[in-house]
């Protein structure tokens with residue numbers, strides 16, 4: 001250890017811990033490059049040599065096997081930064097500075113923090129104090145060099161890959177149905193079953209024109225599709241499993257099935273939070289596209305045609321939407337509703353009911369994937385309404401609380417200003433007092449001085465009065481602002497939310513924004529009833545249950561009591577009469593219309609109520625024909641007799657067709673020459689010939 005190095009280490013450093021940061025980029029390096037790992041651990045001895053006790057050397061090796069391109073996913077590096085910034089680190093040890101951070105930005109940040117926290121840095125070459133300009137310069141240079149080295153390495157690697165790709169010779173993992181032969185040429189898989197399956201997929205799509213229908217075809221016939229295992233101990237094996245929608249799409253979109261070699265179809269991009277997103281690159285920006293590079297399952301023309309078909313189909317299918325931004329359309333929970341059965345986000349479908357857009361929430365992602373029935377389908381109107389009510393109920397007290405907190409804050413600030421103004425008044429009073437004392441102390445004979453001091457005193461007194469007045473005035477003003485405006489604001493806050501919510505002119509999009517401000521998500525399960533788990537922003541949650549919304553035919557159903565009433569009325573009345581009676585009682589049909597004979601008849605038929613005709617027949621009533629036969633007269637006469645009250649008939653329909661009560665022991669008989677009106681009523685018998693009237697006992 002050089003003298004210079006020892007000089008840099010001070011007692012203040014030794015009081016704190018030494019941190020040894022050990023890292024290897026890949027797991028492979030961890031196993032193969034044990035030399036380097038050992039060298040890294042050996043640095044511990046250097047720390048001991050500098051004066052740190054062995055038990056104070058903390059080893060951070062959680063990042064072993066992590067790629068160092070960014071600090072975001074390196075837990076160990078972050079811990080190191082934390083320890084340094086908390087001032088717990090006296091020195092940081094690393095084999096090379098490039099091992100500490102492979103990204104120049106992370107490195108400079110660490111340097112800055114080390115300089116602030118007075119932490120030393122040690123690598124194989126020596127000890128550095130980042131607070132010293134020369135050391136910092138050197139460390140910065142080392143970091144830059146290491147990043148440049150990484151860049152050059154990568155560029156060389158990429159350049160080689162690109163060159164190979166341009167010639168179409170780059171090895172790219174063969175898609176299902178292809179293999180590389182011994183000449184490194186891509187050929188069709190010699191496994192006939194695999195080949196046939198791929199061919200069948202393309203054929204089915206050719207026939208049906210839809211990826212969904214292709215999946216359905218395979219599922220219905222229980223046909224399996226081959227798939228490569230890309231990870232695990234059985235890597236490279238082919239397994240057979242059900243065909244999925246996404247797999248069909250991937251195969252149809254892959255130009256290699258059309259015999260083309262492509263490179264640069266996708267592009268990997270880092271996001272702000274360190275995640276990696278793979279994006280599709282538009283066709284005209286593909287780096288390499290060599291048609292006819294090998295034999296394909298389909299021709300290039302068919303490939304192009306398939307792409308067009310898929311593009312046209314796309315509009316018709318839903319896609320699994322992440323928490324999507326609020327769009328037009330009234331579905332309040334668009335993007336917020338989660339299926340309680342499978343955990344996927346539910347999508348919205350609209351349908352029109354009586355000219356209004358009505359949302360349905362559907363969980364269909366899995367269904368599309370495997371061509372199965374959809375998971376859950378829930379009419380949205382009732383849910384949306386309930387959520388609206390809950391928000392109105394939940395928001396009011398919160399709004400008041402916020403408003404009150406704001407008011408308190410404002411009051412506090414006004415008090416502060418008031419205190420400042422008070423101090424100003426005090427100062428003016430002090431100045432005036434000083435001027436008074438000066439004036440009193442002066443020799444009255446010294447006229448000139450006394451006059452000017454008196455004028456000064458007067459001046460100060462005037463200023464004092466002014467300051468006092470200004471202070472009082474401002475205070476009154478402040479009180480007024482608080483009293484009137486603030487109270488109004490509080491009241492309006494408490495009431496404006498429900499108002500705004502219910503206002504029909506509030507756009508759906510705004511209403512959805514309000515929901516998003518207040519709710520995290522809603523999970524729904526459909527069973528005997530709907531169960532909603534609502535998560536509010538900030539962690540509160542609530543569970544509610546709703547009855548299942550009625551289906552549209554159920555909504556139009558006639559009420560049970562109306563059916564019962566009709567059943568009862570049928571004993572004594574015709575359809576028309578029943579309709580009139582129900583309307584007088586203020587009852588309405590299932591569709592909300594007044595009753596007519598036709599509606600009553602329909603209800604009687606659909607609920608299989610016994611018809612009036614059957615009821616009368618059951619009660620032993622006779623038809624006109626039967627009556628006529630029994631009494632030996634023409635059927636028309638029966639009607640005439642009924643009209644004149646000789647026999648009793650009951651209408652069984654609105655055309656006044658009747659059934660007749662049995663005439664009893666003494667039925668009316670033909671009595672020519674006797675006026676019908678004279679024959680009075682049924683049960684009255686006119687004896688022919690004698691023309692005498694006999695009354696029944």
Ligand SMILES: [Zn+2]
Nearest residue numbers: 339342363375
């Ligand atoms: Zn589901």
